[in-house]
Amino acid sequence: MLGDILLDIYRWLFDHFGPQGWWPAEDPFEVCLGAILTQNTNWGNVKRAIENLKRENLLSPRALREISVESLASLIRPSGYYNVKARRVKNFVSFLTDRYEGDINNLRKEDPLELRRKLLSIKGLGPETTDSILLYALDLPFFVVDAYTHRILCRHGLIPEVISYDELQEIFHQNLVRDVPLYKEFHALFVACGKTYCKKQSPRCDDCPLSTLDQKF
DNA sequence: CTCCTGCAAG
DNA sequence: CTTGCCGGAG
Numbered sequence: 001m002l003g004d005i006l007l008d009i010y011r012w013l014f015d016h017f018g019p020q021g022w023w024p025a026e027d028p029f030e031v032c033l034g035a036i037l038t039q040n041t042n043w044g045n046v047k048r049a050i051e052n053l054k055r056e057n058l059l060s061p062r063a064l065r066e067i068s069v070e071s072l073a074s075l076i077r078p079s080g081y082y083n084v085k086a087r088r089v090k091n092f093v094s095f096l097t098d099r100y101e102g103d104i105n106n107l108r109k110e111d112p113l114e115l116r117r118k119l120l121s122i123k124g125l126g127p128e129t130t131d132s133i134l135l136y137a138l139d140l141p142f143f144v145v146d147a148y149t150h151r152i153l154c155r156h157g158l159i160p161e162v163i164s165y166d167e168l169q170e171i172f173h174q175n176l177v178r179d180v181p182l183y184k185e186f187h188a189l190f191v192a193c194g195k196t197y198c199k200k201q202s203p204r205c206d207d208c209p210l211s212t213l214d215q216k217f
Numbered sequence: 218c219t220c221c222t223g224c225a226a227g
Numbered sequence: 228c229t230t231g232c233c234g235g236a237g
Contacts, residue, residue, distance in 0.1 A: 022222095039223040045235055046222095080233040084224080126224050146222050191222055200220070219237090227230075 003175035005158065009210060010182070013189035016209035017196075020188035023136035028104045030059055031137035035129045036088050037079040048078035061102035064093045088124025095122050104137065112140050127165045135187070141180050143172035144187040148194030155198060156213050 024043075025031045030050065037046045052075045053059050058067060073086035093102075095118075100106035107115055112134070119130040127145070134140040145168045153159045159168065176182065197208040205211060 035222085038221085040221060041223085041233085042221040042235070044221090045233095048235085078234060080221085080235080081223090081231090082233070084232055088224085124224070128223065132222075144222080148222070187222080194222085221234105221236090223232105225231095227228100 002158075002171065005213075006172065006175055009152075009213065010186050010189065012209045012213075013193055014185065017189055017192045020185060020192060022184055022188040023132075025136075028137035029061065032092060032104070032133050033059070033089060035132040035136070036092060036124065037076060037085055039081070039085070039126075039129060041080050045078045045080060049076040049082075052076065052078070061093050061096050061104075064089065065097050065102070084124070088122075091122050091124050095119075108138055112142075115140075116142065127169075131169070135180065135183055139180050141178040141183055143169050143176075143183050145169050145172075146187070146190070148190045148198065149187070151200070152190060152193060152198045152210070155203070156210065 023031045023034065025034055033053070034046055034050060037049050050059070053064075056075060058064055058072075058075070064072065069086050069090050072089060073082045076082050076085055076089070079085060096102055096104065096107075110118070115138075116130055116134060119125050119133060120127065125133075131142040131144045134142040135144055145165055150159070150163070150168060153168075154161055159171065172183075172186075176186075193208070193210065197204045197210075
């Protein structure tokens with residue numbers, strides 16, 4: 001029932017926007033950095049920050065382990081919240097080097113739910129950042145919930161205004177097949193729809209590919 | 218001015 | 228539950 005509606009949403013969005021090809025990054029570690037840097041931040045600004053790190057050959061756990069948090073902060077400045085994010089990147093890199101030999105692939109040896117719990121214990125990694133890493137860097141089937149997901153489903157009356165991250169994620173896990181490519185594309189499509197149509201202010205409901213959804217109730 | 222693929226601290 | 232973090236684009 002709800003699964004059918006979610007699949008309908010997916011199809012309409014996919015038909016309208018086409019494949020999004022997320023996550024835009026060269027390797028899994030870059031995905032992790034991007035996931036932290038894009039917290040409440042426009043991706044365009046994150047790209048600048050990552051370009052700075054690339055230019056300085058700092059896109060590796062080893063290199064980021066060495067650099068001072070102050071230097072790191074100045075390099076990621078364009079992404080905003082640079083002081084807190086530099087600390088958060090440092091926390092993640094320490095976690096990776098101290099416990100997994102700085103190799104992102106060693107994370108795959110963990111039980112997925114246990115790994116999620118451990119990532120969440122890192123200061124600066126909340127549920128969305130963690131699930132982005134699990135899904136887009138490690139190809140594990142965890143649905144990434146974000147502000148767009150909530151806004152779109154809420155405006156169509158499919159979920160209550162007040163709902164926790166885990167509760168909303170469970171809706172996807174319980175009602176959709178645990179398919180990694182589907183989860184990757186679906187989240188990216190929610191973002192595309194949220195940015196283009198289901199905007200926070202002055203949403204463009206008339207042109208929205210999901211406009212027929214409301215008539216089902 | 219608001220918003221952006223949040224999160225932790227107060 | 229509210230606030231601080233913050234640059235860049237529209």
